[in-house]
Amino acid sequence: MITQNNFDKPFVFTGKAKIWSFIMIAIGIAGVLYGFLSGSGERTFSNLLLMGYYFVSVCIFGVCFCAVQYISQAGWSASILRIPQVLVKLLPAASVILLVIISAGIFTTHSGKNEAGATTILPYLYKLWALKGVTTPGNVNYDPIIAGKSIYLNLPLFFVRMVAYLTVYSIMGRLLVKYSVNEDKIGGVFNYKKSFTLSAAFIAVFGFTVPLFVFDTIMSLEAHWFSTLFGWYNLLGFLATGFTVITLIIIYLKEAGYLPWVNENHLHTLGIQIFGFSIFWTYLWFEQFLLMYYSNLPEEAVYFYKRWEPEFNFWFWLNMTINFCGPFFVLMSRDSKRKVKVMKATCFLLIGGHWLDYWLMIMPGTTGPQSHWYTEIGVIEGSVFIGFTGLFIYMLLNSLSKFKALAPKNHPFLQESLSLHI
Template identity: 50%
Template sequence: MKTHNSIEERYEFAGSAKTWSLGAIVIGLVAIAIGFILGGEHVQRMFSNLLLMSYWFVCICTAGVFFCAYQYVAQAGWSASLIRVPQAFAKVLPIASVIMLIIVGAGLYFKHEVVEHGITEKVPYLYAHWATHGLTIPGSENFDPIIFGKKGFLNIPFFYGALVVMLGAYSFFGYKMAKFSEAEDTEGGMFNYDQSFKYACIFLVIFGFTFPIFAFGAIMSLEAHWFSTMFGWYNLAAMHVSGLSIMALVIILLRKKGYMHWVTENHMHDFGKLIFGFSIFWCYVWFAQFFLTWYANMPEESVYFYIRWEPEYKFWFWLNIVINFLAPLLLLMSRDAKRLTNRMMWTCIVLIAGHWLDYYLMIMPGTVKEHRGFSVEEIGTFVAFGGMFTFLMLSKLSKAESLIPKKHPFLDESLHHHI
């Protein structure tokens, strides 16, 4: 069986892929504009959906950096021939980070009036639970002793500065690893690979300590009275399953378009094992977080799930666990299932939808009190960010001199990978 066609193969970003991605961006932006124009509660939903999609956008790109890093640290050979795809994800991370920071900044800056206990006050569209004026000022009518105890972390300068530093660090390491890989193709030798290995080790240490903090700040603080020490790892699992599913889907679609013929069912088998394994890990952390809260039955903890058991969210709450646990369990458990291209493709699509719902349930109940079905806000932001990610990622991929790292030290092992 032929394992590859040409190590000089380049991806050409043109035709329907470019047209559809640009069209999705335009349609999505129009829908977002309509959401803001409608005013009222639609504006709150728009900000919540923009945070959802920008956070997910960042997570998917970060998953590309994470994938490259642990492949380098493990000195894995199987992934060498397909590393250009996660590297393209990593190259988009700086743009995704800027977009998220703009949305977070706007959500903190712009305010609207709400009525609480008969009192009208102005609160920001995002992070109102801790960023509303007076919550940390003793004697204020808005004073909240719980938020006062967390003010060292939950204050705008530190919160925003921490996001900038963490996203900047992740972007820097992703950029450096991609650059070393590209330099390797022209310079040869082991210097660039050794540098990639070193930077990957440093990144994983930083990432392991900071990603839970990133999740605590960006998402958990939307409901600032509640906390869970497992929330960061729960987000890490969701981030990685989402990223792996999109990477695998991109590779499958590229192969269907005639690219990357050296990628075989053996490589997809390994992708399937990672997706399956991290899906089970996601379920383990999800259940541990849920079960311990249910068993302890402490009001300050159980309120998080109580809100998600309101009638408008309860169906989606249980559908979340059904999709993200049962789908990979039933569709990817057997060896043969991981080697079937169409099975893998549809499983990835299901998991992408499932983890969008997962993030939706993390964000919406704490920001949008009344769920009234999916409308222009949800559809518009998903379409816009889906088109933007596709356009940016494929643009970065097309700029690579070759779809295969020609002088990667483990390339031969990857081209002859068999399980």
């Protein structure tokens, strides 16, 4: 039986983790400066958008995870709820970072060629629809396709939507954390019932708005193209990546002497989730790709045509190989999901794999091909990734240390989680 004292042991954020997070942040800052000073502003902004989106997607997963556990009345996850709740607490800050990146990318301009090949002034991000004169007939930037979408794709409404999505997700997520903390203080099921009701409302709101959030943030970078599957495809990326991240956090805490109640059965269950959502992600990847490839309609196939250029083709197939073959061949067996080293290696692989997936969504439509496939990913990509990883680690562990207990000790299903056996 797990004692009360085990739950009351708070996490202490000191030592190597804090030092390394600062070093990684410094590398990221240096990489961003190098990118702008070397004249690669568009490439730098694209990488900042990629990592800002990645950061937010993992934090949104935290809210989604908590909500699903409450409305399904799941017991297995009760003892690990503090981990996704930490991601929830980071969502407001991650949202601000993403909005700052998007705003800076739109309102900072440079000279370049528009879609018609004319030299003009372009924003660094969303250059197809956010540049001036794109909806004005006779203007050098006029684009009839974008003009037809301008009721939806215009700057005021774009920012209203982005702020609304992230604000609603953040508020509802923070309320779930608040109810859980209150539950620790007063016990009973009053706060659990409130969490259940709020979770049902969140899932309804989230289901309708997350495709729109994805359309605005990523798909509108290539606003001539659209896919009704794109939002759901990204949602599965959120879920696969989110489970990977919380699994790594749990393994780290276990190795540091925390979470003694978490055992191989919890790890197995997390492995099942990673495996399942990775396969579902693959299904949507293939469905979107196959239908557009087979139809061979120019307005649809152009998206994949760009990604089959020699500079991107290798990365295109590597993306599929990592994110499907990795979990499929490694996590298929029962034993592999119960081994810490195997799970840790798989999680690191998938974090890199889904970074590559986001990279392929963004780079071909923003910076376009550089010179060779092996030069497409370089110093800027690596340093920005390292910098955001350091920032994420620092913010996450610092926020985790604020919890007085590493498990919701008055959760009504806690005992079920502690005795989990599969």
